[in-house]
Amino acid sequence: MTNLATSALEVDSIREARTAAPQCFHCGDLCRGPTFTDHEKSFCCQGCLAVFQLLTENGLTDFYSLSENAGVRVKAQAGREQFAYLDDPVVQRRLVDFADARTTRVTFRLPSIHCIACVWLLENLFHLQPGIGQSRVNFPRQEVSIAYDPARTKLSEVVALLGSLGYEPELKLSDLDNVAPTRQARRLWVQLGIAGFAFGNIMLLSISSYLGLDHFSGGLFNRISGWISLLLALPVLFYSAADYWRSAWVSLKQRMLTIEVPIAAGLLALFLQSTYDVLTGAGVGYFDSLTGLLFFLLCGRLFQQKTFDRLAFDRDYKSLFPLSIIRKEGGRQEHVALSQLGVGDTLVLRHGELIPADATLMSGQAVIDYSFVTGESAPVEKAAGEYLYAGGRQTGGVIEIKTVKPVSQSYLASLWNQDAFRKETGRSLNNLTDLYSRRFTKIVIAVAVGSALFWAGRDVSRSLKSFTSVLIVACPCALALAAPFALGTAERILARRNIFLKDTSVIETLARVTDIVFDKTGTLTVAGANEVVFHGQPLTEAEQHWLYSMTHHSTHPHAVRITKAIGRGHIPQPVRSYLETAGCGIEGSVAGYKITIGSPAWLQSRKIVIPPMAAGDGSVVVAAINGQYRGAFWLANALRPETAGLLTELSSRYELALLSGDHDRERPQFAPFIGSLHFNQSPLDKLGFIRDRQKSQRVIMMVGDGLNDAGALKQSDVGVAVVENINAFSPASDVVMDAAVLPRLPEILLFAKTSVRIVRWSFVISSFYNLIGISIAASGRLSPLVCAILMPLSSITVVAFACGLTNWMGRKVQP
């Protein structure tokens, strides 16, 4: 009964209810309240029972044997009519991947896919509904691709079936432009395949010359193998190397010496020299080196391109745009597609929903958050009759608005100030490799020109040869491989520990960090073991239900903890006129009762009498029902046992700071470890603090919970989101980290430093090879054989060194 062990609630009445409660056969939750039974199995709710019955009827009970309590709790039974808008042809065209008269194929993201049983069930969907054909799950991306016969079933029915099984798809506007990354990955694979193919065959053809058997095979063989090599190398040069030509051209145009410039120069020199050799019959050329180089380079690229599909580092804010909206017509509410909205429609917006078109407020308390549009984080209150601009987000309760302009999705998309929440994605030009290659390129060009000039007076052909030879040998393939392999390995090692990086360049920044700024709530103090204690008359089942319905709307860490503590087994009830006051609390009414939950000071300011309480550690969240004090949740904020050690260890090497939105009651707890303590900070204060520090050339790492301090995370050099659930949406962060590994932060930072040092050492090794190569080349005596040995050898040594040493050093951070 792991649920019992981890449950954090200490209310006795609840505990009794729990020990008695059986576990739901479908989803594994504890059954509370009325229990449904079937086939001698208990279910926590009608939804789970319905799924079980559906699966039993269709002979799919293997679902339960594949993995225990595999089911996903069905949140709210969704009616088919809720998805009716999906049958609108305009919407379908945007969602569907492929359609003809007999087949339609559609791909959905289902965030609740989590185990092998899910995969099995979703791939057996065709048993559950006639008309559904093959369905394929992509587990890492949490996607399912379903083919169905449009004559026998409808898209809305397919989605409703998924919803009724507990796998409700995310239906968002961003579904439109998901295609690009896969196409790019496929291209890289094909490029690599062609390079490898040419590399292997050209090497085979060159064996005789490697072994010095040229006399035996004769001139004819050499000439033919030279021509075949040339033909094999052409697709490599034009297709596999295409990206290098392009990036080299771009950097030259911007007058930047990135690593691609010497690579492209080397490749070009290789190709021209070899083609000249083959055409004049002077030899077989260096095609084996050329194709081998590209093969290794592309391997490095593929290695570095590891992405964590289910994480949302770069997920566009467009993904918050819904496809449908609730329209009110003649007292009836219906879901309609955005594209069907006209001017003068009355829409119902709930908490967190977007205003899809310019509109006027009809009724309700509008508190509009325009932060995605303007960057201004304070929500604006609006009175009935006022004008609302498209793109804002309602943050209070339910409002009704009347549109005054037609919906334009492209306008909506362009309106959103995406910069406000996204770090500049382009690659930084100050990464290690480019810094080094800038110096390197200058030296190489100097040596090439120097040796050409040196020979120019004596031997013109030798002068040309030495010029190209230097460029060939200096092609910094090994240099380009060092960082992808060392840092890529480090990224993988960290991912195994549930630390996910946006890309490998984050490691370089991690190694340069000088200051660490912590956000207290949600990072240093929240842990799974933290207790939520309720003081006051024990809550009745119904009261818990109301409070849960309120708190599950809020993303504040306190609310999340209370939700977690009382939440299991409840289905939220609708909340009317919900309003969240950032940093203070939430209010609204559930089932006719007015519920207020928040900080004691805030409740007192709303004329709610709170009896005096004994002071203690931790935060207090007070709940009131109908304006009457009901009790207080004590969220024990005892530091995690490891926190003290963590802070002591870090404080010896980094400047630490703590930014908290809370009161400063806990100052004494942190004072011994952290010099710079700041309490009662608003999100804007946090952002300002980081900006100030950065002005004095500090490299700041901000550790926060991801959502409540997105601005500060974005401003910092490395934003670390510490989350309990790694699938959580954490915009603006560079690192997503499981809260359980936070105590290992010093080791992780040390590991980042080590990895960067390994990259530096790899540079030294590759420079050593280059030095040997260049000294041979400058004398104008570079033979294809030397080239064919030296270049792969240097690449392989560097890769082996970088991967091997990083792996070895990474053992310390392994679980």
Place this chain on the structure above:
Amino acid sequence: MIVIFILIPLSIILATGFLLGFIWAVRSGQYEDTCTPAMRVLANEADIKSPTGENGATKSEPTEVDK
């Protein structure tokens, strides 16, 4: 040794066949998800019996509507 001039084109033709096979595999998406097939193979053994008592095998193939 003259035979080498026949063997080389033959071997390259054969290798080109493999290359085309590889490109086909990439194009058909086999390199996109290397995780799910490993899970699928564990579950596929399960025989699905329809409650009407018929042999599940007739039912357990999805209608091939793909492409």
